[in-house]
Amino acid sequence: MIDEPARSMAQEPNFAAFTTMLPSGQPMTHVMWVDCDGEHLLINTETHRAKFHNVERNPLVCVTIWDRNDPYRYAEVRGRVVDIIKGAVARQHIDELSMRYVDHPYPPDKIGERVILKISEERQRVKTLGGEPPPPASI
Numbered sequence: 001m002i003d004e005p006a007r008s009m010a011q012e013p014n015f016a017a018f019t020t021m022l023p024s025g026q027p028m029t030h031v032m033w034v035d036c037d038g039e040h041l042l043i044n045t046e047t048h049r050a051k052f053h054n055v056e057r058n059p060l061v062c063v064t065i066w067d068r069n070d071p072y073r074y075a076e077v078r079g080r081v082v083d084i085i086k087g088a089v090a091r092q093h094i095d096e097l098s099m100r101y102v103d104h105p106y107p108p109d110k111i112g113e114r115v116i117l118k119i120s121e122e123r124q125r126v127k128t129l130g131g132e133p134p135p136p137a138s139i
Contacts (some may be wrong), residue, residue, distance in 0.1 A: 046112035
């Protein structure tokens with residue numbers, strides 16, 4: 001179950017850093033649109049993308065969502081991809097995300113099939129640094 005405020009942050013047009021593991025063991029992070037069905041975080045991608053191949057090999061991931069109105073407030077969810085949804089449902093989902101983030105449907109897919117990665121949480125935390133950002137360091 002994804003707890004508040006991570007759930008509501010994922011259901012608003014906030015961006016997320018999505019981290020997977022490359023075959024070499026190195027982490028790979030992409031800025032993504034994110035969603036939440038209440039129980040899982042949802043990341044929509046395509047089957048030809050490296051991030052998709054990474055989670056097929058190693059389902060452990062980390063998703064960090066930052067608040068568009070306060071970038072010093074973020075939620076981190078560490079977990080694993082527990083399901084992959086393909087086909088028309090995934091295509092409809094990317095259109096819904098596109099309407100949320102950019103107010104128009106997503107362009108037609110050109111290369112790969114759309115998929116939704118369902119992420120189950122194993123650890124969650126929310127951090128607010130609060131207040132104004134620190135002043136720049138003087139030289």
